[in-house]
Amino acid sequence: MLLAAVGFYGLMPYAVILDGLTVTLGGVGIGFFAALATSVLVKSLLFGISNHDPVTLFVAPTSLIVITVAACLLAAARASRVDPRLALHAE
Numbered sequence: 001m002l003l004a005a006v007g008f009y010g011l012m013p014y015a016v017i018l019d020g021l022t023v024t025l026g027g028v029g030i031g032f033f034a035a036l037a038t039s040v041l042v043k044s045l046l047f048g049i050s051n052h053d054p055v056t057l058f059v060a061p062t063s064l065i066v067i068t069v070a071a072c073l074l075a076a077a078r079a080s081r082v083d084p085r086l087a088l089h090a091e
Helices: 002-014 017-038 054-080 084-090
Strands: none
Touching: 002 054, 017 054
């Protein structure tokens, strides 16, 4: 989960905010359904929780969405401080 969070955080400065959120929500949706589908396979590896633990299935995607939104906001704040003339001149 930490690796996915760092990946989302590193990807967001290079993506447009709405596109980044769309990619994130799509990835979280695909991951959620993949986790439900493969939970039967990893049931024997889980200790102390069930394979359909609602807290785990809620906290993991929610934390990734929060990290992605924070990364988008940080990238937008950094981009808003750039002088448009300098940015256009650099291109």
